[in-house]
Amino acid sequence: MGFLLLILGIALWIGAHVFKRVAPERRAAMGDKGRGVIAALLGLSLLLIILGYRGAGFINVWYPPEWMVHINNVLMLFAFYSFGIGASKGRHAQKIRHPQLTAVKIWAVAHLIANGDLASIVLFGSMLGWAVAEVILINKAVPVWEKPSEIRPNGDVKNAIISAVLYVIVAGIHVLLGVYPFG
Template sequence: MLLLIFGLALWVLAHLFKRLAPEARENLGNAGKGVVAVVVLAGLAAMIFGYRAAPYVAVWTPPSFTYHINNLLMLGAVFLYGMSATTGRLRGAMRHPQLTAVIVWAVAHLLVNGDLASLILFGGLLLWAVAEIVMINRSSTWDRPAPGPAKKDVVLVVITIVMYGVITGIHAWLGVWPFPS
C-alpha cells in the first residue's frame, strides 16, 4: 500500500505544484515542465505497481448492477476526456472536461471496487480532481472558446467508441473483464 500512497502523493503534488508554489514553479522556467512531467510519470508508475501489488482488503461488496452503471459512466468519462481536444460545437461546453472525466472515472471505479486499495486510488484521484477544479476556478477566469463545426463532434463520438473498445481490451488483457454477466 505504501507504493500506491507514495505514487498518489507524487501525482497530486506534481499537479498542484503550480498552484501551491507558483513562484517556485516559475523559477524553474521551461525545465520545470520536464521535471513536473517526470514526477507525474513516476507517480503514475508507482500508483499502477502499488495498486497491482496491494493486498486485497475488503471494505464493502459492490452489488452486481453497479457494473452496468460503471460501464455507462466510463463511456461518458472517455467522451468528456475527449471534449478537451475537440474543435467542434462542444468546445467550451464545460470548463474542465478532463478533470470532470477523472471524477466520473473515479466514481465509476468506486462503484465496482470495494477494496481498500481501490478506495485509496480512486478516492484519492477523485479528491484531487475536485480540489484542482476548485483551485483553478479560484485563481483564474475563463474565456469560453467559440464553438466549431458539428462534424468535429461526430468525430469525437467515433473516437470515444474506439477508445472505449481499446480500454475494454486493455482491461481484458489485464484479466479484468468489465462486462460480467
C-alpha cells in the first residue's frame, strides 16, 4: 500500500504543477479559486508522498558508500541556499533562472546518492525528472529570461544565514523521525 500511495502522491504533485504549463488557458479560466484548488491538491500530494514513503517496504537496490552521506549533507546546504535565492534578491538572483527548481534538483541528486532503496529511488528520481521537465516547459513557454532588477546588497548573506538555520531545523526533524542525516 505504501508504494501505491507514494506513486499516487508523486503523480498528483507532478500533475498539479505541470497543469499550468500544459493547459494554461484552462488554468487561467479557474481564476483565483484555481490557486486554492492547486494548493489543496499539492497539500494532498505531499501527505500521500509522506505516508507512502514511510509505509513503503524497504527494498534495497544498491548500497551507497557511507561517505555519500557527507556529500549529501554538503549538497543539501546548497539546496537550501538555492531555494532562497529568489526571495533574498541578492546578486545570485541574477545568475540562476530557476532557483527553486535548481534546489529540487540538488535535493533529489543528494538523496539519490545517499539512499539505495527502491522508495527513495522512486521518490527522488521522479522529483528530479519533474524538476528537469518543469524547467524545460518554462523555458519553452518563456524563452527570454528577464533578470530581476531589484538587488539587495546583503540578500545573499541573509539567504546564507536563513539557509543554515533551516538546514539545522530540517536535520532535527529528520532525527525526530528516526532518520539520522549525519551517518
